[in-house]
Amino acid sequence: MRDLIQQIVLAELEEYSQQFSQQEKEITELKRRLNNMIKVGKVSAWSDDHKRIKVKFGGNETPLIKWFSACAGDVAEYRLPSIGEQAVLLNVGGGDNSTTSIALIGVPSDQFPLPTDNPDETLRVYPDKTSVKYNHVSHKLTIDIKSGEAEVIAPKRIKLDTPLLYVTGSIKADGDVTDHTRSMKADRVIYNGHKHESPETKAPTSTPNKEQ
Secondary structure, eight states: OHHHHHHHHHHHHHHHHHHHHHHHHHHHHHHHHHHHHEEEEEEEEEOTTSSOEEEEETTEEOOSBEEOOSOBSSSBOOOOOOTTOEEEEEETTOOSSOTTEEEEEEEOOSSSOOSOOOTTEEEEEOTTSOEEEEETTTTEEEEEOOSSOOOOOOSSOOOOOOSOOOOSSOOOOSSOOBOSSOBHHHHHHHHHHOOOBOTTTOOBOOOOSSOO
8 A cells, every 4th residue: 555655646746856857957057058158268369350359268268259349339449458368258148169258358467457556547558658647636637658649630620728838849830820919921021021210311221131
C-alpha cells in the first residue's frame, strides 16, 4: 500500500518536476546572459576608418564595435578613444560573441587618470598638452595652446564685447583697421596729403617727404 501511494505521489509530481527543471535551465541561461551583459575592458584597436574599436576584456576581444559618443544626431561630436583607454562593454544582445556590444568610453584608469582634482574646474586636455579650462569660482576661461595656431573662421564678422582687449604681441591685419573715428587708411590719406603754413611767409608747405 505504501509503495502504491508513493507511486501515485511521484506521478502527480512528475509534471511539476519537469516544470522546475525547465525553470532551472531558464534561470541558468538568464544568469549567463547577465554575466555577459556588462564587462570592463580596454580599447585594443581601431578600424581603418577610425569609426569603430575593439575592446579586450579578460582573455577575450570584441569584434569592431561602436562606442558611445556624447551626441550623434543633428549635433554630433567625434573623439577617437585612445588605445588602452578603459571602457565598459554593454552587450545589448546578450550573446557570447559580443558582436552586439557598445563601448562606454571615458572611464579613468591608472594609464589615463583624471587631469585634475579641482572641483571648481572643468578641464579638457589634449594629447599635445593643449588644454581648455574654466574655473567657475574665479570666472576665468583659459585656453592654453602648447604649439601651432588658433583659427576662428566666420563668414560675416567676429565680435569681441569687452571693455579692454589686451594683446602681448603684435597685431597684423590684411585689410583696413577702423576705430570709432575713422580707418587707418583714411588717416594715411590725411597724413600724406596734409600741409602746414609757413610761419614766415604764411604760405602752405609741401606734403611730407615720406608717406605712411
